[in-house]
Amino acid sequence: MDTPLRLEVIVASVRPERFAPVVADWFLRTLRAHDEFDTGVIDLADTPLPADLTEIPEVADYRARLAAADAFVAITSEYNHGYPASLKTAFDTAKHEWRAKPIGFVSYGGLSGGLRAVEQLRQVVAEIHMVSIRETVSFHQAKKQFDAAGETQDGAAIDAAARMLRQLSWWARTLRVARNVDPYPG
Known part of the structure; x- marks a missing residue:
């Protein structure tokens, strides 16, 4: 199976003045x-995913993308020591499409760099039968870690991204x- 691995990068924050695009663009350049x-x-x-988890055509399209993926990376902020509700909705909207697939995390926030959100997310992804990559990319005081061009000199994050991507x-x-050899029994 020499075909490239299909990786879907999920950008979790939906706030109007979010910092997520800066982190996501940096990660995509790294990738x-x-x-x-x-x-x-x-x-x-x-991505219009209904909070009440109702079935709409966009949900079918979303699930098809998840089913076709081999791996995921969630780029998440930390709100009130947790992860965004939009990300929980994204996980809850699908079920079997996540199973037996790895996920890595790129987090950002204040003093914790989003790590509290990631630790909670590890519980969620374990429940939906995913493999959580141990290495995490984390930006503490994120807005201070990027220059006007969206680049960072945060050596720990740069190193963690390389290690996470190798593991992923x-x-x-x-x-x-x-x-493919033995479909997951979950």
Whole structure:
């Protein structure tokens, strides 16, 4: 299976004046150096998922994208020591499409850098049968970590991104083969 791994990057924040595009654009530029991934972006600000989880045509399209993916990265902020409600809705809108697939996290926020949100998300993704990548990219005091061009000199985040993507690639390849040889029983 030499085809590129389909990676969907989920941008979680939907707030009007969100910082998410800065972090997402940086991560996507970083990701371009990894040609093993065929990357798509699911920006939840532009993805109409009903909070009451009703079935609408856009939900079917969303689930089809998830089903076609080999791996995911969620770019999330931290609100009140937790993750955005839009991200929980995104997880709850699908079920089987997530199973036996890896997910990495890029978080940002104040002093914690979004790490409290990520720790809560690890519980959520375990429940929907995903594999959470141990390495996390985290931006503490995020607005101070990027220059006007959207670049960062945060060496810890740059290093973590490289390690996370190597781990994500390994898990995505391994689980894609496993799903094809022996479909996940969940």
